[in-house]
Amino acid sequence: MDHGGFSATLFEMVPRFNGKLFKERHAMPLDRDQIDLLIAAAKADWRDVEPAIFGTLLERALNPEERHRLGAHYTPRAYVERLVLPTVIEPLRADWKDVLSAAVNLKSRDKDKEAVAEVKAFHHRLTQIKVLDPACGTGNFLYVTLEHLKRLEGEVLNTLASFGQTERMVGEGFGVDPHQLLGIEINPRAAAIAEVVLWIGYLQWHYRTRGDVRPAEPIVRDFGNIENRDAILAYDDIDLEIFRQPVRIAHNCGKLAC
DSSP states (O other): OOOOOEETTTTTEOOOOOOOTTTTOOOOOOHHHHHHHHHHHHHOOOOOOOOOOHHHHHHHHSHHHHHHHHHHHOOOHHHHHHIIIIIIIHHHHHHHHHHHHHHHHHHHTTHHHHHHHHHHHHHHHHHOHHHHTTTTSSSSHHHHHHHHHHHHHHHHHHHHHHHOOOOHHOOOOOOOOOOGGGEESHHHHHHHHHHHHHHHHHHHHHHHHHHHHHOOOOOOSSOOOOOEOOTTOOOOOOOOOOOOOEEEETTTTTTEEO
């Protein structure tokens, strides 16, 4: 899965995944019962799994003391959206409403190129937005943000399609993706899960909107958007230069004048 290509074991082509998830190929020692559980899990239909469950699994795997120290607690989606919608999505939707109104007005005056340019410019803006969660845990906030960004992007692309723009004209493979969702997390397991959660959500959206069309390879990319470090105490080395302002002593009044 790291390199892709023909598998002599499966007798079929395996897509290239990469994204550092398959860089380390160390086999874990498993007993018969554990192997049976893996086989049963592999037979399940995971296409519509809710990515947020991985955060719940991590929370339950931590002992109470570690969970309390890390502040690891699953946040229900309704609570997540109370923050994500007003801070990220609603302002974008307000801008999109203005752009769509302007584009429709231009098109009604037979200014098709200008109308398309308006919508394309907004789509480009969507693909450049960066959202940071400095204590992202298993990525639930970032995942919900990605999903809402993809919903908005879908509306934008549908508008371009109604203006006669095909995907190739818009830019095939060019769109909102996980590299825009940035996270910092001190727990290495949570940071790894956050990256997987984002990719699961992204690929689920891809298959829901494009059917069985396979994503471009590598299917999972190592964007480095989730960092495993302390968001407060960890920092890049900075060479500080101290500026000393001269002090003039006024002897006649016995005071210091800067």
